[in-house]
Amino acid sequence: MTVNRxxxxxxxxxxxxxxxxxxxxxxxxxxxxxxxSHIPMHALPGDHVIEGEGLDEAAARVLKxxxxxxxxxxxxxxxxxxxxxxxxxxxxxxxxHVRKNPEAHVITIGYYSLVKMNEISTMPSSFAKSAYWVNIxxxxxxxxxxxxxxEAGLNELKKDTETNHISIELLPxxxxxxxxxxxxxxxxxxxxxxxNFRKNMKKNNCxxxxxxxxxxxxHKPAQLFTFKLDE
Amino acid sequence: MTVNRxxxxxxxxxxxxxxxxxxxxxxxxxxxxxxxSHIPMHALPGDHVIEGEGLDEAAARVLKxxxxxxxxxxxxxxxxxxxxxxxxxxxxxxxxHVRKNPEAHVITIGYYSLVKMNEISTMPSSFAKSAYWVNIxxxxxxxxxxxxxxEAGLNELKKDTETNHISIELLPxxxxxxxxxxxxxxxxxxxxxxxNFRKNMKKNNCxxxxxxxxxxxxHKPAQLFTFKLDE
DNA sequence: ACAAAAGTGTTGGAGATACACCCATGA
DNA sequence: TCATGGGTGTATCTCCAACACTTTTGT
Numbered sequence: 001m002t003v004n005r006x007x008x009x010x011x012x013x014x015x016x017x018x019x020x021x022x023x024x025x026x027x028x029x030x031x032x033x034x035x036x037s038h039i040p041m042h043a044l045p046g047d048h049v050i051e052g053e054g055l056d057e058a059a060a061r062v063l064k065x066x067x068x069x070x071x072x073x074x075x076x077x078x079x080x081x082x083x084x085x086x087x088x089x090x091x092x093x094x095x096x097h098v099r100k101n102p103e104a105h106v107i108t109i110g111y112y113s114l115v116k117m118n119e120i121s122t123m124p125s126s127f128a129k130s131a132y133w134v135n136i137x138x139x140x141x142x143x144x145x146x147x148x149x150x151e152a153g154l155n156e157l158k159k160d161t162e163t164n165h166i167s168i169e170l171l172p173x174x175x176x177x178x179x180x181x182x183x184x185x186x187x188x189x190x191x192x193x194x195x196n197f198r199k200n201m202k203k204n205n206c207x208x209x210x211x212x213x214x215x216x217x218x219h220k221p222a223q224l225f226t227f228k229l230d231e
Numbered sequence: 232m233t234v235n236r237x238x239x240x241x242x243x244x245x246x247x248x249x250x251x252x253x254x255x256x257x258x259x260x261x262x263x264x265x266x267x268s269h270i271p272m273h274a275l276p277g278d279h280v281i282e283g284e285g286l287d288e289a290a291a292r293v294l295k296x297x298x299x300x301x302x303x304x305x306x307x308x309x310x311x312x313x314x315x316x317x318x319x320x321x322x323x324x325x326x327x328h329v330r331k332n333p334e335a336h337v338i339t340i341g342y343y344s345l346v347k348m349n350e351i352s353t354m355p356s357s358f359a360k361s362a363y364w365v366n367i368x369x370x371x372x373x374x375x376x377x378x379x380x381x382e383a384g385l386n387e388l389k390k391d392t393e394t395n396h397i398s399i400e401l402l403p404x405x406x407x408x409x410x411x412x413x414x415x416x417x418x419x420x421x422x423x424x425x426x427n428f429r430k431n432m433k434k435n436n437c438x439x440x441x442x443x444x445x446x447x448x449x450h451k452p453a454q455l456f457t458f459k460l461d462e
Numbered sequence: 463a464c465a466a467a468a469g470t471g472t473t474g475g476a477g478a479t480a481c482a483c484c485c486a487t488g489a
Numbered sequence: 490t491c492a493t494g495g496g497t498g499t500a501t502c503t504c505c506a507a508c509a510c511t512t513t514t515g516t
Contacts (some may be wrong), residue, residue: 006279007238010312010338048467049239051336055312079310079340081241081286105282107241107338110312178467195470196506220513409494426497427479450493451486 009106012058013046013146014068014074015153018117018133019170024135024186026150027066031143033089034097034131041094043143044130044150046108059111066131067122073114073169077156078149081107085145094143109227114169122174161187165204168227176222177201236400238427240337244277244377245305246384247298249364250401255417256364257381258297258353262374265359267329274374275381277339290342297362298353301308304345304400308387309380312338316376324376328358343384345400392418399458407453408432409446427449 016027031041045066049058055076064070082103086095095102127199134140139150161167167187171179181197201207207225214221262272268300276297280289286307293299318324326333353362365371372382390397395420398418402410412428432438438456445452 006240006281008241008280008282010239010241049312049338051239052314053336054314055310055338058312076310079286079307081280081289081340083283083285105284107280107286107340109312109338130497176468193507194468195508198469199471200505214468214514217467218515220468222468359495407495424480425495426481433480445495447488448494449488451495453495 009104010049011046011106011108012055012062013149014059014111015044015045015110015112015150015157016063017112017114017157017170018085018120019167019183019186020117020133022182022186024136024170025117026136026139027131028134028139028142029066029131030129031094034094038093039090041090041143042129042140044146048157054153055109057102058130059109059113063113063115065123067115067120069115070118071082072116073166074111075113075156075160076111078107078110078152079107080110080145080149081105082145088144091143108149110149110153111123112157114157114167115213116170116172118172157189165201165206168206171227174210174212174224178222180225240335241280242277242337242339243286243293244275244339244341244380245290245293245309246275246319246334246343246381246388247294248343248345248388249351250398250402250414250417251348251364253413253417255401257366257367257370258362259365259370259373260297260362261360262325263364265325269324270321271360272321272374273371275377280340286340288342290340294344294346294384296354296389298346298351300346300351303347304308305342306344306387306391307340307342310338311341311376311380311403312336313376319375322374339380341384343382343388345388345398347401347403349403380424389418396437402458404457405455406442406457407455409453411456 014027016060018025018027027045027186028042029045031043045062047058047065049055053061056074059074059076060070063072063074085108086092086106092102117133118231136154137149141147142150157167161184167181167183170183177198180201181192181194184197185192206227208228210224212224214224245258247334249256249258258276259273260276264271272371276293277294278289278296280286280339284292288456290305290307291301294303294305316339317323317337323333348364367385370378372378373381388398392415398414399411408429411432412423415422415428437441437458439459441457442457445455
């Protein structure tokens with residue numbers, strides 16, 4: 001194949017965050033095993049952008065194929081286009097099995113997404129043999145520049161949590177203020193004063209109290225809330 | 232030409248800001264006139280990314296070809312990939328004259344740049360017949376989705392000015408505090424108190440006073456400063 | 463009754479805002 | 490000497506951080 005010098009591969013990579021068991025987790029995929037000696041790589045879920053497809057659309061497609069969810073928070077955060085990003089020998093072995101022109105320059109657009117872990121179950125897809133959740137502090141070495149993309153996505157999430165309170169999208173529909181606080185403490189990696197935190201949250205009036213309380217806990221049951229996004 | 236469904240055009244578009252005469256300006260290009268009836272479009276400077284070239288590298292190339300400057304502030308802010316972005320009839324007429332496959336899906340990466348207007352002079356380049364500066368409030372209708380890209384770049388500059396004080400890069404090497412304040416007021420579109428502004432700037436200690444004062448002004452000459460970036 | 467987390471207000475300090483006058487120079 | 494923009498300090502207010510005890514439920 002002759003490579004047109006002005007046509008490039010464009011892909012999407014998604015940093016999909018979930019929150020469970022008070023841990024911030026990321027969804028990774030394991031590549032298919034190509035040969036007997038091949039050590040499968042781990043990677044962020046991603047796929048090529050198809051001719052005629054918008055970037056947000058492509059990201060939503062990747063997310064839907066892997067998790068089945070639609071309509072969740074999804075945000076573009078950065079484009080990565082360093083020509084060396086796919087030059088690692090271990091990545092090239094894999095590429096040479098799945099691509100016509102493994103040397104091609106691939107640009108990728110990084111997205112991050114927030115999903116409610118209790119509402120999804122991962123499924124096999126065209127680009128992933130298997131998917132699994134991993135704590136953000138136990139990320140293995142990933143294919144290509146995916147570790148860098150992950151770090152950039154995590155930073156974006158931290159920033160947006162402080163400014164937009166967007167991380168609330170990680171919680172189930174009904175949640176307690178303590179769950180919300182633990183989420184913030186996990187993402188921002190710092191302790192927060194309970195009373196000040198509640199003052200802040202109530203000021204942002206994105207919380208709606210429900211006529212419902214926690215049940216089956218052996219302590220004073222907490223008020224449940226749901227959220228409305230800022231109008 | 233058969234279009235490979237997984238290869239796309241990727242381009243860079245630059246929102247190049249300058250500050251002169253107390254006005255925030257943007258560098259636009261005028262496309263070549265193709266036919267007698269063709270009305271040349273105005274656009275942001277940009278070019279295709281070449282195989283093997285990094286994104287930052289491509290943006291720096293566009294900037295250098297058009298202005299001759301290197302090493303100035305340049306920041307990626309967003310990728311644009313809506314497949315409709317080049318679908319306007321007036322854009323297609325032009326594309327049909329300069330591209331082999333005018334229907335191709337083009338993804339563009341938006342960068343913004345800050346240049347010192349007194350240190351550069353624009354020059355013709357491979358992608359622009361002529362370039363000119365225009366006040367940010369008098370932007371004409373631009374080709375493709377360039378008006379949207381411009382707005383996104385301007386918003387990014389505003390945000391970065393408040394958080395990073397990066398807009399200082401728009402001033403000449405030596406400047407007075409009043410010039411700096413006028414720059415901030417222009418970008419942020421609000422008035423700022425002189426004493427509070429100076430307190431802030433001194434606190435950020437990115438200003439270095441020079442042993443030099445303004446000359447030839449018919450009032451008390453102002454102290455000149457230069458800046459060092461945050462260490 | 464006890465263990466466990468829920469829920470709730472006040473105070474002090476730091477940082478932001480508002481504000482007015484004298485100074486150095488060129489014409 | 491006058492017109493012009495340069496340069497400076499203080500009082501107030503708002504926002505954020507620190508801090509401890511009572512309540513409700515299950516066992």
